[in-house]
Each structure stands twice: as structure tokens, then as C-alpha cells.
Amino acid sequence: MLNHVLFTVAALQARALAASCPSLTASYPAPSVASGYEAKLVAQGLTKPRGLTFDNKGNLLVVERGVGVSAYTVSSSDSCVELKNKKTVVGDGALNHGIEISDDSKTLYASSIESVFKYEYDSGKITIKGTGEVIIDGMTTEGTVTRTLMLSRKSKNKLLVSRGGDENIDLSTVDINGGESQIRIFDPSKKDQKYTDGVTLGWGLRNAVGVAENPKDGGVWSAENNADNIERDGQEIHENNPAEELNYHGKLEDSKNPLLNRNYGYPLCYGAWDTEEIPSPGTLQIGQQFAIAEENATLQDSFCNTERQAPRLVFQPHTSPLDLKFDTKGENLYVTLHGSWNREDPVGYSVSVIKFNPDGQPTEGSTSTNALSPIIGNSNTTACPGNCFRPAGLAWDKSGRLYMSSDSTGEIYVIVKTGGKALDEAKSTSAAPSGISRMGSGIAVTVLACVFAYFL
Structure with a gap:
């Protein structure tokens, strides 16, 4: 009798949860998800969503390219997440990627190809006051358009801004004073700053779209999208070189x-991935830098390895890393791989994780080709990029769930561990939205009523 009752309760709980948790269906094959993880599609119909962040009330803020900044309220339980009540927070079609928010959620930052904007934000009303102000400008380029923003949590009053270059191979970036292909440090309390006024954290970075700070030790990392269609000694080697890079910048x-x-x-110098494809590689190893000068490139390899900072890790070429997010303990770094457009066999189109040691460095060595462990990816990459999702932005909620935007399909996914458990277990679940308790209470009442009905 008791077993039958328990079975009935479990079935009723499952039905109640299913009924209270609407499911969205993608137009492409369901994602491939690694063992131990779950991924659920929670929003559709967005316009090229890129950067994501949460305010202190648990509202999800999204940069929609060509639209501005939108917001969702989040209703959730252990096994269900819903994004509701979408509204426009900042209506500015020039905003296209970068977003950040202060710890107290009173200040919102967003970027366009030219400028970084600061807004007075009210998380209770999910609104901004006024139109915002420009705090950094002078960033327009003819090539890359994204300006990633990262507000340091370890070193107060420092805002990092990443800016790419004008061309695929922009020779003007050999001059540090130009301000292109760099990450610079700014004081966000100031306004009317030119990009070249910032302190240079790193340069010689073609397009470091992903930027993150390790919450454990304050180490800053960037993920670089490397050049396409490169040659060495007149030979085309772009299919498997140069590598995408994970670069370390020290502590602010x-x-x-x-x-x-x-x-x-x-x-001038690029990380190696497939050394057998590179003409005259000599003793060149995976992860080391090589030159592509038009004449005698091999003779310049020594310059690249002694005068330039090598990547800490390298990834398969053309995977296009776009965002980086550490978990609370700094043990895992999650990466969105936007995917290839210039490769015969598509690669990327996934979210992967990199394991880190307690010393704040990756567990894998610099010559490794296995640093990335895929969590969620497209089950049929041969259909990419036309008929698949392309991961772009990442953000953590207070319950340790990881949200991912797909700009190509206008969608948002949430990633958790099996059973709806937090991906970042160190994050508190006590600050979950109030909708959880109401949902849970309703299910509990329904189940108890049915149990009593059974005995009667």
C-alpha cells in the first residue's frame, strides 16, 4: 500500500512540474549534452542576443544587437526555469555586445562599436534614469565591432574594455599608441575618456572577445579569435592554424x-596548432608562436618566442571563443565557442569547460590539445552555421545556473547538472526568485490533496 502511494505521489509531482513548466522547442536538432549535465531552451524570438548579466534582484539583462538592452524576470524551481515579462531597458540599436553591472546594481554599462555608456539603473523597477552618458569613446574600427566589458571585482573601480583591429591582419597594430587589438583599463567613475587614455593591460591581441577575472585569485584571462587565411612562406595553412588562444594577463x-x-x-606572431601543416617548423611545438613574415618567416620564430608573450592554452582554429565565465571557486572556466565560418569541416558551436588548479592556472599544459571539455553542442555540426545554435554570452544566476545566449537563433539556454542541480554549487540557492516557493507550495498542496483523496 505505502509503495503504491509513494509511486502515486512521485507521478503526481512529475505531472505537476511538467504542467507548470512550459517547454520550448528549437527548429534544429536537439543539442548534444554531456553526461551529468542538462540544457533547456528558455527563451526564443530575441534579436541576435549577445552579452548577458544578472542584477541583484535576479533579473536577466540581455544585449540584443540592433535593439538595445532587454530584461526578463526569472521564475524557477529546481527542475524548471522560465523567463517572463520581457521589457526594453535601454532602447539603443547601436549597442551590440558588451554589458556589465555594478555590485549594487545601481550602475549599468553597455557598449557600441564606438563608445561605452553608463546608465543609472533601478533593479526594483528594471528601468534606467535618463539616457545615460558616454564614459569612453574613440573605438570605431572597420573590422571587429564588439567591445567586451569586464568590471573587476577584485580591484575596485577598474573597467576593462577589449577592442579588436581594423582588418584580418592589421599591420597598424604594431604601434601600441593606436589603441587597436588591445585590452585597456579605465576608471568607470570618469567620463569623456578616449580609448587611448586607458592603461594598456595587453596588446597584440587580434580580437580578445572573451575576458574574465578569476574570483579566487584575481587573475585576468582573455580568449582570442585569431586570424583567417594566413600563409607562411607562400603556403596556405589556414585550415588548422593559427590556434585560438587563452591568454593570461596577471592580477589587476x-x-x-x-x-x-x-x-x-x-x-606578427601566432600560436601553433598543427605544426605538421606549417612549412619549416623546426622545433616548433603546439602552443608556441610562429611568424608569418613574407620572407624568411622561419628566421623570425625566435623573435616570436622571446619577445612576445605566449598563450597559456590554445584551442582548435576557427572555433571562435566569445565569452568566459569562472565558477565561484575558480575551479572551472566556461567558454562559448561561436563556431567556424572559414573551415571545410565546421568546428566549435558549443559550450565547453576548462579545469583549473588551486594555484589559479589551468590543469592542462600549454602544449595540450585537450584543455576544452564540451558540455553542450550541436548534434549535427555539418548543418552549421545555417541550421544550428551559436553560443555567444554567458551569465550566472544566484542559484548557480549558467545561462547561454545564441545570437544566430535568437535564443537563451540554461545549463545545469543532472536533476536540475546547480552547475556552480558554491552559489547560494537562498536568493532564488520568490516564484519558486509559490510554485513549490502549489505542487505540494496538489500532491497532498491527491494523497488524501486516494485514502478516502
């Missing part, structure tokens, strides 16, 4: 940071 709070103002190679 370290006044003697030896990596401050370091050059990471571009446009």
Missing part, C-alpha cells in the same frame, strides 16, 4: 604585475 591588484603592457604577438 598587483602593482608589480609582470604581464602588464605585454604584447601577445599579433599581427
Whole structure:
């Protein structure tokens, strides 16, 4: 009798949860998800969603390219997440990627190809006051358009802004004073700053779209989208070289940071992935930098390895890393791989994780080709990029769930561990939206009523 009752309760709970948790269906094959993880589609119909962040009330803010900043309220339980009540927070079609928010959620930052804007934000009303102000400008380029923003949590009053270059191989970036293909540090309390006024954290970075700070030790990392269609000694080697890069920039709070103002190679030097494809590789190893000068490139390899900062890790070429997010303990770094457009066999189109040691460095060595462990990806990459999702932005909610935007399909996914458990277990679940308790209470009442009905 008791077993039968328990079975009935479990079935009723499952039905109640299913009924209270609407499911969205993608137009392409269901994603491939690694063992131990779950991924659920929670929003559709967005316009090229890119950067994501949460305010202190648990509202999800999204940059929609060509639209501005939109917001969703989040209703959730352990096994169900719903995004509701979408509204426009900032109506500015020039905004296209970067977004950040202060710890108290009173200040919102967003970027366009030209400027960084600051807005007075009210998380209770999910609104801004006024039209905002420009705090940084002078960033327009003819090539890359994204300006990633990262507000340091370890070193207060420092805003990092990443800016790419004008061309695929922009030779003008050999001059540090130009301000292109760099990450610079700014004081966000100031306004009317030119990009070239910022302190140079790193340069020689073709397009470091992903930027993150390790919450454990304050180490700053960037993910670089490397050049296409490169040649060496007149030979085309672009299919499997150069590698995408994960670069380390030291700690912002370290006044003697030896990596401050370091050059990471571009446009003269590039990380190697497939050394057998590179003409005259000599002793070149995976992860080391090589030159692509038109004449005697091999003779310049020594310059690349002694005068330029090598990547800490390398990824398969053309995977296009776009965002980086650490978990609370700094043990895992999650990466969105937007995917290839210039490769015969599509690669990327996934979210992967990189394991980190307690010393704040990746567990894998710099010559590894296995640093990335896929979590969620397209089950049929041969249909990409036309008929698949393309991961772009990432954000954590207070319950340790990871949200991912797909700009190509106008969607948002949420990623958790099996059973709806937090991906970042160190994050508190006590601050979950109030909708949880109401949903849970309703299910409990329904189940108890049915149990009593059974005995009667």
C-alpha cells in the first residue's frame, strides 16, 4: 500500500512540474549534452542576443544587437526555469555586445562599436534614469565591432574594455599608441575618456572577445579569435592554424604585475596548432608562436618566442571563443565557442569547460590539445552555421545556473547538472526568485490533496 502511494505521489509531482513548466522547442536538432549535465531552451524570438548579466534582484539583462538592452524576470524551481515579462531597458540599436553591472546594481554599462555608456539603473523597477552618458569613446574600427566589458571585482573601480583591429591582419597594430587589438583599463567613475587614455593591460591581441577575472585569485584571462587565411612562406595553412588562444594577463591588484603592457604577438606572431601543416617548423611545438613574415618567416620564430608573450592554452582554429565565465571557486572556466565560418569541416558551436588548479592556472599544459571539455553542442555540426545554435554570452544566476545566449537563433539556454542541480554549487540557492516557493507550495498542496483523496 505505502509503495503504491509513494509511486502515486512521485507521478503526481512529475505531472505537476511538467504542467507548470512550459517547454520550448528549437527548429534544429536537439543539442548534444554531456553526461551529468542538462540544457533547456528558455527563451526564443530575441534579436541576435549577445552579452548577458544578472542584477541583484535576479533579473536577466540581455544585449540584443540592433535593439538595445532587454530584461526578463526569472521564475524557477529546481527542475524548471522560465523567463517572463520581457521589457526594453535601454532602447539603443547601436549597442551590440558588451554589458556589465555594478555590485549594487545601481550602475549599468553597455557598449557600441564606438563608445561605452553608463546608465543609472533601478533593479526594483528594471528601468534606467535618463539616457545615460558616454564614459569612453574613440573605438570605431572597420573590422571587429564588439567591445567586451569586464568590471573587476577584485580591484575596485577598474573597467576593462577589449577592442579588436581594423582588418584580418592589421599591420597598424604594431604601434601600441593606436589603441587597436588591445585590452585597456579605465576608471568607470570618469567620463569623456578616449580609448587611448586607458592603461594598456595587453596588446597584440587580434580580437580578445572573451575576458574574465578569476574570483579566487584575481587573475585576468582573455580568449582570442585569431586570424583567417594566413600563409607562411607562400603556403596556405589556414585550415588548422593559427590556434585560438587563452591568454593570461596577471592580477589587476598587483602593482608589480609582470604581464602588464605585454604584447601577445599579433599581427606578427601566432600560436601553433598543427605544426605538421606549417612549412619549416623546426622545433616548433603546439602552443608556441610562429611568424608569418613574407620572407624568411622561419628566421623570425625566435623573435616570436622571446619577445612576445605566449598563450597559456590554445584551442582548435576557427572555433571562435566569445565569452568566459569562472565558477565561484575558480575551479572551472566556461567558454562559448561561436563556431567556424572559414573551415571545410565546421568546428566549435558549443559550450565547453576548462579545469583549473588551486594555484589559479589551468590543469592542462600549454602544449595540450585537450584543455576544452564540451558540455553542450550541436548534434549535427555539418548543418552549421545555417541550421544550428551559436553560443555567444554567458551569465550566472544566484542559484548557480549558467545561462547561454545564441545570437544566430535568437535564443537563451540554461545549463545545469543532472536533476536540475546547480552547475556552480558554491552559489547560494537562498536568493532564488520568490516564484519558486509559490510554485513549490502549489505542487505540494496538489500532491497532498491527491494523497488524501486516494485514502478516502
